Amino acid sequence: MKNFNICIDIDGTITDAYYWLNITNKYFNKNITEKQITKYYIHEVMGIKQSEYEEFYEKNKIQIHSEQKLREDVQIVIKKLSLMHNIFFVTAREKSLTMLTHSYLRKNEIPYDDLFVLGSHYKVDKARELECNVFIEDNYDNAVQLSKAGVKVLLLDTNYNRKPLNENIIRVFSWKEIYSIIDKLILQCKAM
Incomplete structure (x- = not known):
């Protein structure tokens, strides 16, 4: 049995934030x-x-x-996480980009359990449906919306999301840090 359901945004989260x-x-x-x-x-x-x-x-x-470049350590960290957790990519990309997104993830050897191309920045319903334990995101508004719905959010730091955070959002600076925080969250859950 896998520990957590981890939802991950794509653009600016697994990819370089300034790819465009x-x-x-x-x-x-x-x-x-x-x-x-x-x-x-x-x-x-x-x-x-x-x-x-x-x-x-x-x-x-x-x-x-x-042609988007991946953020440093994304492949290694997601591969490690996928051994113990369910990995769900949840992106606001247009639905027409679904096959391209699957291809991109496979080409870059990023393991995942499922991909959801929403065509909308509203991710709360999908996070609830997936019983998401932690959501990794770069969009500040999405992070706030998810956090207010009770989802723990790891917000990857960028120049465009440096605004005040609430108690359900943790600002992170690297994928190695994400791995470490998820480890700590699991220990906290097991201790409860």
Whole structure:
């Protein structure tokens, strides 16, 4: 029997948080740096209309999501976690990207029990359905929403999510730290 049901976001969580920057800068003829990315929504960062970003994204989403680099230690940590826990990827990506996402995870040798491509940033219902013990996320609003629904959230630090946290959110800085915290959470559960 596996210990925890771990839900994991993909973009900015297992992948580099600024994966979209180079291609977006080039397309919109901008020179935005990682330090300037203090908002989650890309159109706001780039100073463009949401409709302009959506048009760009529609043309480039396959390339963007196929070429994303993984965060350091993601493969090692998720492989270790998958030995003792259920791994569920829960992403806000469009449903049309489901097969591409499966392929990306397999190509990068990331084990998982299931993938849920929601097409929405609202993840609370899926987390409840999966009886999620811990959710690993980079989107501040998602983290707050999940935490208020009673889900323990590990929020991977980025320039765009440095806002106050509640008692159900732990800010983390690496995947090795995530592994360590999940170990501690299991010990706490067993002690209860």
